[in-house]
Amino acid sequence: MVIIAFYNLKGGVGKTASAVTFAYLAAANGLKTLVWDLDPQV
Ligand SMILES: Nc1ncnc2c1ncn2[C@@H]1O[C@H](COP(=O)(O)OP(=O)(O)O)[C@@H](O)[C@H]1O
Numbered sequence: 857m858v859i860i861a862f863y864n865l866k867g868g869v870g871k872t873a874s875a876v877t878f879a880y881l882a883a884a885n886g887l888k889t890l891v892w893d894l895d896p897q898v
Pocket residue numbers: 866867868869870871872873874895898
């Protein structure tokens with residue numbers, strides 16, 4: 857299992873956008889993928 861996390865205290869820097877894009881690419885390449893956005897503000 858591979859875990860990739862994006863972390864930054866600042867908002868609006870692209871954490872969610874990056875996580876969704878990486879998850880999409882992983883899933884599109886056949887990896888079983890869970891995307892979990894823990895941002896308090898989505
Ligand atoms: N690489 C990028 N290029 C252009 N706009 C981006 C990029 N990454 C994020 N954004 C835009 O910046 C805003 C905030 O991004 P978001 O992923 O929600 O940030 P975070 O999760 O860090 O708060 C969104 O409107 C998003 O579309």
